[in-house]
Amino acid sequence: xxxxxxxxxxxxxxxxxxxxxxxxxxxxxxxxxxxxxxxxxxxxxxxxxxxxxxxxxxxxxxxxxxxxxxxxxxxxxxxxxxxxxxxxxxxxxxxxxxxxxxxxxxxxxxxxxxxx
Amino acid sequence: xxxxxxxxxxxxxxxxxxxxxxxxxxxxxxxxxxxxxxxxxxxxxxxxxxxxxxxxxxxxxxxxxxxxxxxxxxxxxxxxxxxxxxxxxxxxxxxxxxxxxxxxxxxxxxx
Numbered sequence: 001x002x003x004x005x006x007x008x009x010x011x012x013x014x015x016x017x018x019x020x021x022x023x024x025x026x027x028x029x030x031x032x033x034x035x036x037x038x039x040x041x042x043x044x045x046x047x048x049x050x051x052x053x054x055x056x057x058x059x060x061x062x063x064x065x066x067x068x069x070x071x072x073x074x075x076x077x078x079x080x081x082x083x084x085x086x087x088x089x090x091x092x093x094x095x096x097x098x099x100x101x102x103x104x105x106x107x108x109x110x111x112x113x114x115x116x
Numbered sequence: 117x118x119x120x121x122x123x124x125x126x127x128x129x130x131x132x133x134x135x136x137x138x139x140x141x142x143x144x145x146x147x148x149x150x151x152x153x154x155x156x157x158x159x160x161x162x163x164x165x166x167x168x169x170x171x172x173x174x175x176x177x178x179x180x181x182x183x184x185x186x187x188x189x190x191x192x193x194x195x196x197x198x199x200x201x202x203x204x205x206x207x208x209x210x211x212x213x214x215x216x217x218x219x220x221x222x223x224x225x226x227x
Contacts, residue, residue: 004158006158042217058214103149103215104161104164107159107160
């Protein structure tokens with residue numbers, strides 16, 4: 001089955017600890033994205049990567065870090081510097097080309113992070 | 117970052133009614149997308165639109181890419197309980213690698 005997987009579904013962390021969220025895709029997509037969603041809110045872009053070993057900050061990158069060592073994987077680390085990390089985190093991917101159908105992003109099932 | 121103006125923010129309807137929601141932008145978009153999100157899940161793509169004026173259906177759902185390229189609407193006919201959720205519009209500017217999202221429309225259906 002082709003798709004995007006995120007693990008774990010629920011994650012609990014103590015304040016002051018770093019935590020890494022996993023995102024894997026087998027769609028052969030070049031571009032991958034991380035979004036944050038707060039209750040009753042829309043999606044805000046954290047980081048995105050268009051190709052392996054390259055990534056760009058989104059609108060709310062402070063307190064987060066990413067890596068893109070493999071095409072199919074784009075892990076997100078929530079660091080202790082993130083002031084309010086409790087949220088629902090969504091990973092997405094799309095083809096690398098620009099315009100037309102290549103603009104369409106597909107989402108994973110999400111990870112709910114709770115800081116205790 | 118830039119956002120789309122999506123309306124209404126919420127809708128409370130009776131089962132069987134038709135639903136209409138829309139998104140507008142001050143910028144010209146190359147692509148319009150409509151997603152549905154169930155509680156605790158990721159958004160699922162409903163309809164993708166790639167040409168101005170395009171009208172596309174997916175079962176009881178119909179969406180249109182506005183002629184001005186600055187708006188799009190989504191209609192749901194004969195609503196059923198499983199239509200409950202949050203509907204998001206998203207647009208892509210020409211040459212951009214990022215999507216711009218609306219704030220969502222929360223649909224609630226009374227049986």
